[in-house]
Amino acid sequence: MTDTAILEIVELSDGEIVLRSAEGExxxxxxxxxxxxxxxxxxxxxxxxxxxxxxxAITRSKLWQEDSEEPVLPSTVH
Structure with missing residues (x-):
C-alpha cells in the first residue's frame, strides 16, 4: 500500500473547477x-x-515538495 494520493481536476455542473481526490470523497x-x-x-x-x-500552485507550493532545500520565491497575483 502506498501513501500517494491520486488527484483529479474536474469541472462541476455549475462551472466550478475543483481539485479533488480521484475517489471523489x-x-x-x-x-x-x-x-x-x-x-x-x-x-x-x-x-x-x-x-x-x-x-x-502545486509546483510553487512547499506542500507538495519532498524535503527540498530550494527556496520557493513568493509570487504576487494581480
Missing part, C-alpha cells in the same frame, strides 16, 4: 470559480487556464 482540496465576465472572456479556455493555475 470529501470536500475538494481547491475550488476555482471564474466571474461571469472572466468566463465569457476565456470561453472554452476556462478549464485549461484553471489547470495551469493549479499546476503553478
Amino acid at each position: 470529501g470536500e475538494p482540496l481547491l475550488r476555482i470559480r471564474f466571474s461571469e465576465e472572466a468566463a465569457e472572456l476565456l470561453q472554452q479556455s476556462r478549464f485549461e487556464v484553471a489547470q495551469e493555475m493549479i499546476d503553478h
Whole structure:
C-alpha cells in the first residue's frame, strides 16, 4: 500500500473547477470559480487556464515538495 494520493481536476455542473481526490470523497482540496465576465472572456479556455493555475500552485507550493532545500520565491497575483 502506498501513501500517494491520486488527484483529479474536474469541472462541476455549475462551472466550478475543483481539485479533488480521484475517489471523489470529501470536500475538494481547491475550488476555482471564474466571474461571469472572466468566463465569457476565456470561453472554452476556462478549464485549461484553471489547470495551469493549479499546476503553478502545486509546483510553487512547499506542500507538495519532498524535503527540498530550494527556496520557493513568493509570487504576487494581480
